[in-house]
Amino acid sequence: MNKNELIDKWLNNLYDNNVQIPMWIRKNIKNNKLKELEILINGSTKTGTSSLQLFFKKMSGLKVEKCHMMKDWLKIFNRNRKNKVAPPYEGFHINDFYKFLGCNNPDGMIIVEVVREPIERLISIFFQNIEETFRHVNNEFNTYKKFEQYYLNNIDELVSKFNNGKLGLNLLLKFSFENWKIFGFDIYHQPFDKLNTINCYNNNDKHYVVIKFPHIDDVLKSSSIINLYQKYGKNIPKNIFVKNAGKDKEYKNLYTLFKKNYHCSNEQFNKIYEKYSKFVNLCFTDEEINNRRERYVKD
Helix, strand or coil, rough: CCHHHHHHHHHHHHHHCCCCCCCCHHHHHHCCCCCCHHHHEEECCCCCHHHHHHHHHHHHHHEEECCCHHHHHHHHHHHHHHHCCCCCCCCCCCHHHHCCCCCCCCEEEEEEEECCHHHHHHHHHHCCCCCHHHHHHHCCCCCCCHHHHHHHCHHHHHHHHHHHCCCCCCCCCCCCCCCCCCCCCCCHCCCCCCCCEEEEEEEEEEEEEEEECCHHHHHHHHHHHHHHHCCCCCCCCCCCCCCHHHCCCHHHHHHHHHHCCCCCHHHHHHHHHHHCHHHHHCCCCCHHHHHHHHHECCC
C-alpha cells in the first residue's frame, strides 16, 4: 500500500476503535469524504473560522471543513496516550496527513489560513469561556445573567480584570498561536502584500490562501471572497449572506460593550505586539499598527 492508503486504513482503525479524534475527521471518515475536501479552513481559535465555514457551506457543491490544526493534532496523539495510538507507518509526519486530505480532488485542495489582529483575538478568547469561567471565580454570580447585568454597568472593572487578572492578558500571553508551518509551507518566507485582504500561493497540488481582516464581518461582506474561489474554478453563487457566528452568543451585548470601551497601557500594548511581532510585522502596515495603538492605548 502507498502512504495515502496506509493513512486511510489507520484513520478507519481509529474510528472503529472509538479513539478520540476531531469531529470534522470523524464525520468525513464515516461518509468516506475525507479525501474529497476542496477547502480546509485553518486558523487558531477565535480568528473567524466558524463564520467562514458557515459562509462556504452555503455555496453549492463545495466540500469544506474547518480545523484548528495544532489542537486537533494533539487531540489524536497526546490525549490518546493511554490508547497507545501509533502513527500509520515509520517516518510518518503530520504534513503527510495534509497531503492525504483532498488527494481525490483533481483540482487540489485550497487551504485557507485566517489571521486576526492580536488584541481583538485575545479579547475574543477571553469571552469564549467567560460564561463558565466567572461563575467559578465570582461566587456571587451564580448565573450568567447576574454576571452580565453587573458588568454592563461596571465595564471598566471587567477591562481591568482582563488587563491585570489571571484570566486575561497574563494567561493568554503565555501561549503562541503562530502555526503557519503546519502544512510544510512557510508563509514567513513568501511575499506578503499587507494592503490586500487576501494573499494566494500555489505549492504542488495545493493552493494556500491567507485571509487578513480586522473583523470577520469585513470579510463576509467582501467581494474578494467570491472572486477568490472563482479564480480556482469553483462555482459559487453571488448572493450569499452569512452573519458572524459570534453574534448568536449569549455574551454578545457585553462583548460589544467591552470592545468599545477596551483600553490598555502603552506597556501592555507593546507586550502584546512584541509577543506577536513576527506575525504583526508580516501582516500589518505601520499605519494599521499605529491606528490600533491610538484606539487602545490610554495611560
